[in-house]
Amino acid sequence: MARIRYADPSELPPEKRDLLDTLSDADPEARDHSLEGGTLNVYRTLGRNVDVLEGFREYGGVVWEAGGLSAHERETVILSTAYYAETAYEWHQHVRVALDEGMDPEAILAISREETDRLPADRATLVAYVERFVEGDVDDDLHEQVAAHYDEETILGVNALAGCYLGLARLLQALDVDLEQEFVGWDLENL
Incomplete structure (x- = not known):
């Protein structure tokens, strides 16, 4: 409640x-x-x-x-934020959006199963970047890795998007906001 x-x-x-x-x-x-x-x-x-x-x-x-991201990149950032911030509400909602955008369920599962080697290099780098963003620990090396795939304007967009959803994750958790439906699951078991 x-x-x-x-x-x-x-x-x-x-x-x-x-x-x-x-x-x-x-x-x-x-x-x-x-x-x-x-x-x-x-x-x-x-x-x-x-x-x-x-x-x-x-x-x-x-x-x-x-933010300069494609729909799949945007959802990769949001789902990664939700996963690493451990917010079921965001994960649940954005699994649905990602699927509607044509994202492969296997790409979504690569995030929650921490199997990013199954993703294209740019997406794997986004996931790693967002993980460290959520932890508050982005270093120069990781920044350079993401900069190999994205320009500065887009990197700013990634940070703003992850920051928006991290803030929302903490709000949802602090206020114990209920899902409207059964949780889709970290392994999409209730999809």
Whole structure:
């Protein structure tokens, strides 16, 4: 049970209620994801402070879209952040997004099974980088490894995206936000 009460859409000012929608609900032009339809508990939690919800949605949208990453790279960063931060909520939601984006389940499992040698070199480097990012221990050597695959603008995007999702992971954990469905599992056993 969550530690704070989820916001009900009726509690928000009418002009702010769409902030509780998934991105694909809020924007008809958005790609259809399994997140479509219904209000996620993450947004209902943030909805207890509408200004925070609004700011988070804006920032999250920017790091999602403008980080210089492909959809598969973006989901690799988010799933790696979720895995190394040990947040089932983010993992669960983004397994679904990654699959909708055409990411191979084996690539997702390579993250949770820590078998990144099964990934292309650039993705394996992203996973290693994000692991150390979550631990707060990115060193010069690892930075150089990621710089061999990505330019500075994209590296900044990787850091901003991982930082956004790491912060969200800690919020979800601290407030014990519930999944809306049964956890998909670290091994995708409930997919």
